[in-house]
Amino acid sequence: xxxxxxxxxxxxxxxxxxxxxxxxxxxxxxxxxxxxxxxxxxxxxxxxxxxxxxxxxxxxxxxxxxxxxxxxxxxxxxxxxxxxxxxxxxxxxxxxxxxxxxxxxxxxxxxxxxxxxxxxxxxxxxxxxxxxxxxxxxxxxxxxxxxxxxxxxxxxxxxxxxxxxxxxxxxxxxxxxxxxxxxxxxxxxxxxxxxxxxxxxxxxxxxxxxxxxxxxxxxxxxxxxxxxxxxxxxxxxxxxxxxxxxxxxxxxxxxxxxxxxxxxxxxxxxxxxxxxxxxxxxxxxxxxxxxxxxxxxxxxxxxxxxxxxxxxxxxxxxxxxxxxxxxxxxxxxxxxxxxxx
Amino acid sequence: xxxxxxxxxxxxxxxxxxxxxxxxxxxxxxxxxxxxxxxxxxxxxxxxxxxxxxxxxxxxxxxxxxxxxxxxxxxxxxxxxxxxxxxxxxxxxxxxxxxxxxxxxxxxxxxxxxxxxxxxxxxxxxxxxxxxxxxxxxxxxxxxxxxxxxxxxxxxxxxxxxxxxxxxxxxxxxxxxxxxxxxxxxxxxxxxxxxxxxxxxxxxxxxxxxxxxxxxxxxxxxxxxxxxxxxxxxxxxxxxxxxxxxxxxxxxxxxxxxxxxxxxxxxxxxxxxxxxxxxxxxxxxxxxxxxxxxxxxxxxxxxxxxxx
Numbered sequence: 001x002x003x004x005x006x007x008x009x010x011x012x013x014x015x016x017x018x019x020x021x022x023x024x025x026x027x028x029x030x031x032x033x034x035x036x037x038x039x040x041x042x043x044x045x046x047x048x049x050x051x052x053x054x055x056x057x058x059x060x061x062x063x064x065x066x067x068x069x070x071x072x073x074x075x076x077x078x079x080x081x082x083x084x085x086x087x088x089x090x091x092x093x094x095x096x097x098x099x100x101x102x103x104x105x106x107x108x109x110x111x112x113x114x115x116x117x118x119x120x121x122x123x124x125x126x127x128x129x130x131x132x133x134x135x136x137x138x139x140x141x142x143x144x145x146x147x148x149x150x151x152x153x154x155x156x157x158x159x160x161x162x163x164x165x166x167x168x169x170x171x172x173x174x175x176x177x178x179x180x181x182x183x184x185x186x187x188x189x190x191x192x193x194x195x196x197x198x199x200x201x202x203x204x205x206x207x208x209x210x211x212x213x214x215x216x217x218x219x220x221x222x223x224x225x226x227x228x229x230x231x232x233x234x235x236x237x238x239x240x241x242x243x244x245x246x247x248x249x250x251x252x253x254x255x256x257x258x259x260x261x262x263x264x265x266x267x268x269x270x271x272x273x274x275x276x277x278x279x280x281x282x283x284x285x286x287x288x289x290x291x292x293x294x295x296x297x298x299x300x301x302x303x304x305x306x307x308x309x310x311x312x313x314x315x316x317x318x319x320x321x322x323x324x325x326x327x328x329x330x331x332x333x334x335x336x337x338x339x340x341x
Numbered sequence: 342x343x344x345x346x347x348x349x350x351x352x353x354x355x356x357x358x359x360x361x362x363x364x365x366x367x368x369x370x371x372x373x374x375x376x377x378x379x380x381x382x383x384x385x386x387x388x389x390x391x392x393x394x395x396x397x398x399x400x401x402x403x404x405x406x407x408x409x410x411x412x413x414x415x416x417x418x419x420x421x422x423x424x425x426x427x428x429x430x431x432x433x434x435x436x437x438x439x440x441x442x443x444x445x446x447x448x449x450x451x452x453x454x455x456x457x458x459x460x461x462x463x464x465x466x467x468x469x470x471x472x473x474x475x476x477x478x479x480x481x482x483x484x485x486x487x488x489x490x491x492x493x494x495x496x497x498x499x500x501x502x503x504x505x506x507x508x509x510x511x512x513x514x515x516x517x518x519x520x521x522x523x524x525x526x527x528x529x530x531x532x533x534x535x536x537x538x539x540x541x542x543x544x545x546x547x548x549x550x551x552x553x554x555x556x557x558x559x560x561x562x563x564x565x566x567x568x569x570x571x572x573x574x575x576x577x578x579x580x581x582x583x584x585x586x587x588x589x590x591x592x593x594x595x596x597x598x599x600x601x602x603x604x605x606x607x608x609x610x611x612x613x614x615x616x617x618x619x620x621x622x623x624x625x626x627x628x629x630x631x632x633x634x635x636x637x638x639x640x641x642x643x644x645x646x647x648x649x
Contacts, residue, residue: 044526159390188389188553193597193613215526218556218599222606241603259531261560262601272538273531273560279496 006177006209007033007056012069014048014055016283022066023283025051027233029069033177033209040212040220040241043230044256046280049213052230053181056211057096058086073177092122095170095208099182101162105154111138111165112150118172137168142198160191167198174206181213196223217260221245226317229253232280232292238311239318249320251300251328252276252293258330274330291322299331300324342416343377344547345401345434345515350374350410352393352400370396372571372633373410378515381541383548385562387555387594393571394551398517401549402436414515432462435508439520441500445492451478451503452488458510477506480543481536498529502536509540515547522557534561555598559583564643567591572634574627577644587646589627592616 012029015022026048033039041049054060055067058078071078073089081089090096098104106114115134119125125133131150138146141164154162163183170178180199184192196219203210212223220227220241227244229237229252237250248254258274278296286292291305309322353367371393378384388394399405401412403422412419414430422428435458438444445454455474459465465473475485481502492500501521508516521537522530534557540546552558558565559579566576567590575588586592596616600609627648629635637645 044528189555189597190389190593193599197610197613216599217527218601221601221603222599222609224603245601245603256527259528260601261531261534261556271560272535275532275535276528279498279529 004035005032006035006037006074007031007211008070008072009056010070010072012052012055012067012071014051014060015066015068016051017064017066018284023286024288025233025283026055027288029230029233029235031228031235031238033211035176035209036203036207038203038210038212038223038225040214040224040227041230041235042214042217042220042227044215044280046283047230048233049230050181053096053179053211053213056179057090057094088122091118091175092173093175093177095173095175095178097163097167097170097178097180097183099185101159101166101186102154104166105162107154109153110150111152111154111157114165115169115172118169122173133172134168137172138165140171140202141165141168142194143168159187160195163187163191163195164198167195167202171202171206175208177209177211178203179211179213182215183212184219185214185216192219199223217257229256232286234292234321236293236321237319243315243318247318249314249318249325250293250322251297251325254328254330255296277331291324293322294324297324297328297331300328343413344380344382344415345378345549346411346413346416347377347401348375348411348413350397350400350412351408352396352405353408369571371400374566374568374571374573376566376573376576378547378549380514381545381547382564383541383550383562385558385565386549386551386568387553387558387565388568389553389594392568394553394568395519397568398436398519398549398551402434402517403431432511433513434515434517435511435513437501437504437508437516437518437521439523441497441504441524444504445500447492449491450488451483451490451492454492454503455488455506455510458507462511473510474506477510478503480509480540481506482532496529497525498532501525501529501533505533505536505540509544509546512544513546515549517549517551519551520553521550523552523554530557537561555594567594570632570634572647573637573645574634574647575645576637577640581641581644585644587640587644588648589616589620589623593620 009029009031012026013024014026015024029052043049056071067079112134115137116130119130119133134150135146138149143149143161143164157165184195187195214220224241227239227241228235229250231252237253248257255274255276259276261273276296290307291309294305304327305324306322311319311321313319350371351373352371353369355364356366356368357363358365386394386397396405400407407420414433419430422430452474455477456470459470459473474488478485478487483499483502522533525533541548550558550561562579564578565582567574569590575582575586575591582591583595586595593616596613635647635649638648640646
């Protein structure tokens with residue numbers, strides 16, 4: 001089976017203007033999302049993952065944002081479209097699920113009307129048909145009493161219900177690509193499990209690709225097919241989800257995984273989690289040349305880093321930025337250092 | 342004698358209605374819970390939003406009026422101190438808050454923030470005070486120069502460390518940590534948790550660790566209480582709760598933790614479906630006719646479950 005390429009991003013640079021100068025929050029990101037694929041982008045706050053998501057939908061304020069590069073959606077460059085053309089794609093071909101449903105939903109509109117809004121915009125359905133479709137959608141996202149929810153305002157719903165309502169809006173026109181920006185971060189674990197389950201089920205149903213943006217490695221392990229790890233505006237590692245969790249290579253990926261509390265950790269009073277030295281530099285102070293993670297791992301000699309880091313394909317589909325991963329070891333395990341080839 | 346003993350704690354919020362604003366009912370945020378915390382121990386209080394876990398923490402420190410029940414700190418009933426600011430109890434119990442952006446006064450320098458509890462309880466000269474603040478900042482890994490800065494100049498993790506420095510300023514015996522890391526990134530979270538453990542060992546501190554994140558609770562706590570609808574559904578040590586959960590609610594909570602191994606997806610899904618089915622089928626066995634949680638029954642020495 002040949003899977004078609006749905007989204008192709010080439011060397012995307014999204015810069016924000018601060019005090020008259022542009023600083024790239026997304027710095028040279030290239031990725032490919034196939035049809036029917038869940039592509040996860042994982043990273044900590046400030047790494048540029050949300051800026052990347054908003055760039056795809058072109059939702060940044062053009063007054064102080066510059067987007068360069070190419071974003072091909074089904075072969076069409078999204079960055080070359082004008083607003084009218086773009087609005088035809090937004091909501092119909094690309095749906096978006098935001099993190100905080102309470103701010104993303106309109107507090108003055110009933111849930112039903114908000115679902116119908118995109119149907120009005122993109123289809124020629126009559127009022128009755130739209131209502132029926134909205135009810136179907138609400139039922140599809142697991143809302144028990146669709147006709148009641150249809151007439152409710154966002155504030156009348158619980159967090160999980162609101163997120164379900166937002167998913168139904170995003171999926172109203174059966175988009176072929178869904179961008180989910182931290183869809184479960186604001187929710188409790190049991191609700192999170194339900195929402196992720198729902199997303200998986202709906203994805204199989206309408207066969208869309210999903211870009212899942214999250215900081216939670218657990219969510220990635222549950223949902224993703226492919227994963228990209230982002231640090232300081234760049235993708236530092238891309239791999240198949242099984243490969244990434246069994247064989248993480250980039251120092252940042254390995255450090256992140258080591259800082260997760262797990263079942264085994266914390267058994268003794270002395271157990272400490274791994275801490276990444278230093279902190280994520282601010283956008284203004286970020287150095288642009290060399291390996292951006294090098295200041296966080298100062299015990300790795302500078303000649304192990306590349307001057308102009310490039311991606312190395314370690315195994316088919318597993319790409320790692322910069323050569324430092326071959327010589328990386330945690331500070332504590334200096335002696336046991338092994339060389340990965 | 343336990344450090345902290347809570348007996349049948351209840352916090353009800355009145356619902357007012359009608360033209361006269363009479364009380365027409367109550368929201369039972371915390372509805373009769375009892376537990377003890379020993380010196381140097383960490384008790385994890387886990388629950389979903391709205392389960393009453395934060396209200397419990399606030400009630401213990403006196404930020405919430407108690408409807409009924411007793412709170413004994415080192416054997417002394419402290420409910421009589423309500424409203425009195427300089428009681429010895431206030432020294433012994435401190436709090437770390439969730440939101441590091443609203444829990445530090447933006448108009449005050451770090452020096453003033455950390456020194457505030459010292460100024461309330463001790464008479465120190467300027468130089469002594471500065472020395473104490475520097476010591477405290479050093480414990481949480483911040484340099485002395487940070488004392489003259491304002492909160493907005495710090496990152497989230499650093500702010501939480503300032504909050505911790507403030508909480509330990511008076512050498513308390515118990516710290517109530519209300520979701521201390523849920524607003525932080527993974528690597529920063531690790532750092533704050535490490536500091537909390539170091540400080541615990543150093544000062545023989547006890548924690549009431551309130552969190553919704555079972556992974557973090559697993560790492561931090563030796564004993565865990567699961568809260569639901571204002572009551573405890575299950576209480577026990579880490580092994581009991583995670584390896585041998587008895588109440589259906591606990592099972593469901595544990596089944597919902599994402600598995601870090603992507604190859605186990607199918608297994609997790611099957612397990613979750615099983616638990617979910619059991620939850621629907623046996624719901625009435627675990628809850629009263631009014632959908633309330635039963636009283637705790639003793640299963641073994643340390644393991645309590647809410648069963649009829």
